[in-house]
Amino acid sequence: MPRFKLAKNRMNLLIDKLQNRFDPETLEQGWEHYHKGFVAKLTLQHGYILHAIVHGVEPYDVKIDLEQFERSECTCPSTGECAHMAAAIFMAYTAHGRPELLLIQLKHTLLTRTKAVRAAGRAKSEEHPMIPGPGDLPAQWHKVFDQRFYGFTLSHQHSVDTFYSAAVDSLLPFAQTWNEGIRSLYRLHIYLFILRKIDDFHQTHQTTYLSTYHVAGSRNAAMRALQEITQWTKQADPHPISRQHEGHWQDTIRLVREWSLRGKPGPVPWLDVYRTLWGQWFEQVEEPTKERHRLKHMLGPSGLPSRQEDILRLALAHFDISGGDDETAIHSLNRLHNRQIGDFLFVLQQLHQAEAPDRLLRWLRWLLPLMPRLKQDEFHTLCGYWVEAMKHQPSDEEWIRVMIAMLPRSYTYYTDYLMKHGRFRQWADLQLANSVDPANLYPDEIKAVEASDPELLLPIYHQSVERMIQEKTRLSYKTAVRLLRTLHLLYEKLDRLDRWQLYIELLSDKYSRLRAFQQELQKGQWLS
Known part of the structure; x- marks a missing residue:
């Protein structure tokens, strides 16, 4: 419970905001955050700022303005009202009553309101089903689309794929008789x-x-739609559309900007949609100067959610990158609140496809600090780009340093690289440093090293034998003896059987108290 109690009129104001500005899912999440004790340091600052630290993926700073609620903010990636704000309000309510009862009351109010709105919308839709026309602007098309799929929800019977197919199959036929440009x-x-x-x-x-x-x-489904859009940009000619249907053209640019730059978390890569359409389609006709000016204007107001501000900076950087000015783009992006690898995979892919290895390498260097905390699939993606970029460099020393710094995560890439370039001594050192069991090595790799220098394999097998013996089980002793057979063959190939004999005697003497191991040595006929 907070150490202070808000005035009743201010608490009622917050309750009103909860039921008019928050959706049920956000309220539920906020309740979960509060209930699990994620709200810390709830204070009242300056008499009108409700301040809290709410723990999520990381601690988020929440400030709720009791005089101008619209100025409330949270440092989480969400835009607008978020679950962390709701959690802080639930905590403040504990001085007035039980938050769980407040949650039930709010959900009931929202549910009743939602049912009424849906019923009215459904009746209107059934009475006057709208049809899109070629003279309608794209914004009107989307109103038609929304009406025709009003109330469509997902279940095990109605999946995202079902919706995807239904949307394409039911909406495309309306444009069958339109001219090619507007139909496209x-x-x-x-x-x-x-x-x-x-x-x-x-x-x-x-x-x-x-x-x-x-x-x-x-x-x-989102990636599938993005692929369709990418393919569409390669086939559709923007010039006749922009000349003959200027209103549709400008409305499309406006809508893409509006939907793509909100910074809301979700499964849709909206930033990539924006960069794809501008980079491959809009820029064929439009001079980017006006768009850049709009983006800077959108960045102007202070108090933007951090994620939305980052998205706007990334959108601006797109135009610098497409113009080949990586230095300006990187300088601007150094001001990002949170550098996320997902925001840059598009850039890396574009530079790779454009066969610009020097530029690709520059961005990889800039992104290098992110690599230790990447997910495994992201890490492998970046390693793949490093491999491609280094193919065009005079020296591989930088690549070696990166791979060594990223061990053990980079093990697969590093060992593959060493094998391809015949650096067998470094390969052997890598296996020793990571205590890799010979059974886990590819037979072709072992054969290649043995053909080049069998002596490099000796310490790997010695290390594995010692590790098996240290486990002190009958099965591990049997494994150790099998490894000794391979070691014997290597010593024989090197014509050093005298050293082999000395080694086996010292090994037997070192572990003379391990009766079971001694028995396995005798079975293997390594003891006379």
Whole structure:
């Protein structure tokens, strides 16, 4: 319970904001944060700022303005009202009553309101079903799309893939008789609509038991739609559309900007949608100067959510990168609140496809501090780009330093590189440093090293024999003896059987008290 109690009129104001500005899923998440004790250091600052630290993926700083609620903010990636704000309000309510009862009251109010709105919308939709026309601007098309899929929800019977197919199959036929240019633009907006709805589904289902089931499907469907958009940009000619349908053209640019730059978390890679359409389509006609000016204007107001500010900076940097000015882009992006690798995979892919290895390497160097904390698939993706970039460099020393610094995560890439370049001594040192068992090495690698220098394998087998003996089980002793057979063959190939004999005698003497091991040595006929 907080050490202070808000005035009743201010608490009522916050309750009103909860039921008018927060959706049920956000309220539920906020309650979970409060209930699990994630709210810390709730204080009242200056008499009108409710301040709290709410722990999520990391501690988030929440400030709720009791006089101008619209100026409230949270340092989490979400935009607008978030679960951390709701959690702070639930904590403040503990001085007035039981937060769990408040949650029930709020959910009941929201549920009643939602049912009434849906019933009215459904009746209107059934009475006057709208049809898109070629003269309508894209914003009107989307109103039609929304009406025709009003109330569509996901379940095990209605998956994201079901919605995807239904949207394409039911909406495309309306444009069959339109002229080619406007019909092509209409097709783009169907895929943009699909992406918008995927975002809506994510917001609706992320706190339900279906969330895990739908997250993967939503991401796959979003990537599929992005691929369709990318392919569409390669086929559709923007020049006749921009000349003959200027209103549609400008409305499309406006809508793409509006949807892509909000910075809301979700399965849709909106930033990549923006960069794809600008880089491969809009820029064929539009001079980016006006768009850059708009982005700078959007960045102007202070108090933007940190994630939205980052998205705007990334969008601005796109134009510098597409113009080959990496230095300006990097200088600007050094001001990001949170550098996320997912925001840069698009850039790396574009530079790789453009066969610009020097520029690719520059961005990889800039992203290097992120690599230790990447997910495994992201780490492998960046390693792949490093391999491609280094193919065009006169020396591989930088690549070696990076791989060594990233061990053990970079083991697969580093060992493969050493084998391909015949650096067998470094390869052997790597196996020793990581205590790799010979059984876990590829037979082809062992054969290649043995053919080059069998002596390099000796310490690897010696280390493994010692490790097996130290386990002190009958099975590990048997394994050790099998390794000794391979060691004997290596010594024989090196014509050093005298050293082998000395080694086996010293090994037997060192572990003379291990009766079971001595028995296995005798079975293997290593003791006379």
